[in-house]
Amino acid sequence: MRAAYASAIKPDDPLAALTVGERPEPVLPTDDWVSVEVRASALNHHDLWSLRGVGLRAEQLPMILGCDAAGIDPDGNEVVVHAVIDDPTDQRGYSLLSERHQGALADRVAVPRGNLVVKPAGFSFAEAACLPTAWLTAWRMLTTRGRVADGESVLVQGAGGGVATAAVALGVAMGKRVYATSRSAAKRERVSELGATAVAPGVRLPERVDVVIETVGEATFDHSMKSAAPGARIVVAGCTSGPTPPVDLRRVFWLQLEILGSTMGSANELQSLLAFLTSSGLRPVIDSAHGFTEAEQAFARLASGEAFGKVVIDHTR
Numbered sequence: 001m002r003a004a005y006a007s008a009i010k011p012d013d014p015l016a017a018l019t020v021g022e023r024p025e026p027v028l029p030t031d032d033w034v035s036v037e038v039r040a041s042a043l044n045h046h047d048l049w050s051l052r053g054v055g056l057r058a059e060q061l062p063m064i065l066g067c068d069a070a071g072i073d074p075d076g077n078e079v080v081v082h083a084v085i086d087d088p089t090d091q092r093g094y095s096l097l098s099e100r101h102q103g104a105l106a107d108r109v110a111v112p113r114g115n116l117v118v119k120p121a122g123f124s125f126a127e128a129a130c131l132p133t134a135w136l137t138a139w140r141m142l143t144t145r146g147r148v149a150d151g152e153s154v155l156v157q158g159a160g161g162g163v164a165t166a167a168v169a170l171g172v173a174m175g176k177r178v179y180a181t182s183r184s185a186a187k188r189e190r191v192s193e194l195g196a197t198a199v200a201p202g203v204r205l206p207e208r209v210d211v212v213i214e215t216v217g218e219a220t221f222d223h224s225m226k227s228a229a230p231g232a233r234i235v236v237a238g239c240t241s242g243p244t245p246p247v248d249l250r251r252v253f254w255l256q257l258e259i260l261g262s263t264m265g266s267a268n269e270l271q272s273l274l275a276f277l278t279s280s281g282l283r284p285v286i287d288s289a290h291g292f293t294e295a296e297q298a299f300a301r302l303a304s305g306e307a308f309g310k311v312v313i314d315h316t317r
């Protein structure tokens with residue numbers, strides 16, 4: 001079957017570690033697993049980290065990339081694949097598709113049957129494929145971890161990314177006042193169109209916010225701390241620009257801030273995200289959709305840092 005996979009580890013040139021070619025059909029480890037016919041998948045920064053060797057070791061290669069898929073299950077149902085696979089041998093208690101088990105950027109992907117969530121009819125496969133990683137992560141950051149409440153405000157850092165555009169769009173749809181930073185003037189304009197107040201990185205906001213959505217790390221964390229209102233939740237799910245920001249601990253206790261880690265979300269949270277999107281009419285922000293044969297261009301688009309929203313792969317072409 002066709003697959004986009006890591007064939008090498010290249011810390012400084014991740015795209016050179018990507019191969020688009022043939023891989024064997026999925027193996028089902030137990031009777032509880034099924035093979036899903038993938039109709040659309042979406043790329044995540046996670047795929048670039050894997051190609052760089054973060055979370056993936058040379059002895060695990062070749063590894064099919066991709067956490068996100070929507071497709072058809074063996075009974076003919078349209079499904080979204082929840083990418084978090086229970087794994088008691090992993091210190092987190094789970095692994096993500098493409099870490100220990102072959103990923104979703106292929107004609108077919110094997111997953112436990114319990115990881116399938118019904119795709120609502122109103123979603124295209126491309127829209128549904130955006131949800132299991134970036135949108136689920138943003139949803140959990142805002143709700144379960146950030147506990148964003150009525151009348152509260154949200155700051156999203158690095159607003160062009162997959163998680164960040166999801167957080168902006170979800171925060172606005174939830175009726176929150178949303179501020180978002182981006183290095184790019186063009187992306188700031190796109191953020192404004194989503195209903196947020198866009199500012200350049202580091203700029204003082206008109207108010208201190210109750211929830212901060214952090215996936216950028218070193219480059220923005222000081223601004224996140226300075227923008228936080230007393231009692232704010234600073235929710236961290238990534239550190240694209242580096243893992244060791246300066247932290248003024250005095251702010252943490254003076255203002256009784258909470259700095260919270262967050263990763264992905266549960267199948268129940270994916271269901272509640274789908275329910276929210278269905279009732280609100282909100283749909284994922286898609287930067288671009290590429291045919292499977294253009295998977296390398298899709299990766300180049302993600303790696304360029306110029307994307308606004310999700311980079312999607314349409315497996316039907």
Ligand SMILES: NC(=O)c1ccc[n+]([C@@H]2O[C@H](COP(=O)([O-])OP(=O)(O)OC[C@H]3O[C@@H](n4cnc5c(N)ncnc54)[C@H](OP(=O)(O)O)[C@@H]3O)[C@@H](O)[C@H]2O)c1
Binds near residue numbers: 134239307
């Ligand atoms: N823990 C989890 O479960 C989880 C889930 C998903 C993602 N993540 C992590 O979250 C991060 C974002 O993931 P993604 O898939 O949304 O990535 P992405 O689509 O590639 O977006 C990355 C965004 O980060 C911003 N950025 C990158 N470098 C920056 C810098 N030096 N200074 C300021 N902003 C910078 C950019 O924003 P602008 O161009 O707008 O400035 C860019 O749009 C990654 O590190 C990823 O591994 C974690």
